[in-house]
Amino acid sequence: xxxxxxxxxxxxxxxxxxxxxxxxxxxxxxxxxxxxxxxxxxxxxxxxxxxxxxxxxxxxxxxxxxxxxxxxxxxxxxxxxxxxxxxxxxxxxxxxxxxxxxxxxxxxxxxxxxxxxxxxxxxxxxxxxxxxxxxxxxxxxxxxxxx
Amino acid sequence: xxxxxxxxxxxxxxxxxxxxxxxxxxxxxxxxxxxxxxxxxxxxxxxxxxxxxxxxxxxxxxxxxxxxxxxxxxxxxxxxxxxxxxxxxxxxxxxxxxxxxxxxxxxxxxxxxxxxxxxxxxxxxxxxxxxxxxxxxxxxxxxxxxx
Numbered sequence: 001x002x003x004x005x006x007x008x009x010x011x012x013x014x015x016x017x018x019x020x021x022x023x024x025x026x027x028x029x030x031x032x033x034x035x036x037x038x039x040x041x042x043x044x045x046x047x048x049x050x051x052x053x054x055x056x057x058x059x060x061x062x063x064x065x066x067x068x069x070x071x072x073x074x075x076x077x078x079x080x081x082x083x084x085x086x087x088x089x090x091x092x093x094x095x096x097x098x099x100x101x102x103x104x105x106x107x108x109x110x111x112x113x114x115x116x117x118x119x120x121x122x123x124x125x126x127x128x129x130x131x132x133x134x135x136x137x138x139x140x141x142x143x144x145x146x147x
Numbered sequence: 148x149x150x151x152x153x154x155x156x157x158x159x160x161x162x163x164x165x166x167x168x169x170x171x172x173x174x175x176x177x178x179x180x181x182x183x184x185x186x187x188x189x190x191x192x193x194x195x196x197x198x199x200x201x202x203x204x205x206x207x208x209x210x211x212x213x214x215x216x217x218x219x220x221x222x223x224x225x226x227x228x229x230x231x232x233x234x235x236x237x238x239x240x241x242x243x244x245x246x247x248x249x250x251x252x253x254x255x256x257x258x259x260x261x262x263x264x265x266x267x268x269x270x271x272x273x274x275x276x277x278x279x280x281x282x283x284x285x286x287x288x289x290x291x292x293x294x
Contacts (some may be wrong), residue, residue: 025262051219052210053242054201055262063199072198082203087264115232115241116263133244 005037007080007102011130014080014104017044017057018137028137031057033065033098040057040077041065057081058089064095074098082134084127086110087117094120101125104134111119120127152184154227154249160276161227161251163285164191164204171196175284176294178204180212180221180245187224188212204228205236209243221245229281233257234264241267248272251281265294 017030018042021044033041041064058081066072069071078100085103085133086092090112093101097120106127108114157179164177170189179189188211191204205228213219225247232240232250237259240248246266252276255261266272 012279020148047219051217052213053219054206054210054239059201065199070198072194072200086238086242088236088242089233091233091235091238091262091264092201094234095194112238115238117238117267118263 001094003073007129009036010039010078010080011082011102013039013042013139014082015130015133017042018082018134021045021057022137022141028141029057029081029083031061033061033077033079035065035069035074035077042070054088056086056089058085059092062092062098064097072096078102081146083107083138084111084113085119087112087115088118090117093123094118096120098123103127103130104129105131105138154219154276154292157181157186157225158229158249158251160186161229162190162277162280162284164189165229165281168204168283169284170176176204176228176230176286178208180208180224180226182212182216182224183220201235203233203236205232209239210226213243219243225249226267227279230254230262231258232266234259234262237264239264240270241265243267245270249276250267250274251276252278252285271273 012107014030014032018028022028028043029045039062043057043060074096080102082104084107161177161179165175168177176192188208190207192202192204221243227249231250231254272289
């Protein structure tokens with residue numbers, strides 16, 4: 001039996017953030033951070049609106065979660081993110097020592113594994129949850145941009 | 148003959164930022180970004196004060212420079228930074244497509260080369276300018292913390 005607050009539930013929340021990014025003309029990536037079954041931070045890519053390459057969904061959400069918790073380490077938190085983090089975001093996750101990262105779609109070009117970065121050895125990471133939903137959103141974004 | 152605005156001049160400005168970090172109890176890393184011989188952004192590590200792992204000198208300075216220029220790419224800019232960027236900061240530099248990065252001290256443990264990250268293929272990077280001054284500051288910081 002599924003609990004109402006399982007990984008799928010939280011990834012759907014991250015996908016809602018990605019949809020918000022899509023509707024704002026941003027590459028649709030969304031992210032939430034959960035602590036003790038509660039969403040403590042959420043965000044979506046804002047690189048175009050802010051004209052800032054550091055404004056990835058994950059970066060904003062890490063900052064917001066640390067602010068909420070009053071400490072910079074996210075040791076008992078889980079991040080749900082709709083696209084595999086890039087090396088910048090993997091580096092931020094590394095420093096945060098976050099417990100767990102759940103990724104929807106893999107990014108075989110710009111993801112941290114392709115770029116050679118790494119997350120903290122204590123962090124558990126999984127890939128593929130609702131990956132199709134995330135990929136579909138990304139594909140329709142890039143299709144609309146090519147038009 | 149040295150011009151007043153050579154790499155050494157700008158690295159000294161980055162070292163002044165690192166000293167400010169030191170005096171605030173932060174790991175002493177400083178950074179400036181230069182465009183057309185003008186300092187357009189400067190910053191130092193603020194991870195303790197902000198309790199935010201993303202508040203590295205480079206990250207803040209990239210955001211500030213993009214804000215100054217009104218665009219997210221730093222294609223005609225040079226960063227002077229007192230310690231080799233970590234993978235997070237290298238990732239941000241990658242996305243910014245900055246022209247040139249001048250690094251003082253190398254970081255053989257947490258630097259992006261040790262962690263497996265990379266910067267943009269178009270970015271020129273050099274290491275070692277005023278490295279001793281930077282290392283001395285870092286060493287005296289960590290010595291004071293161990294006391």
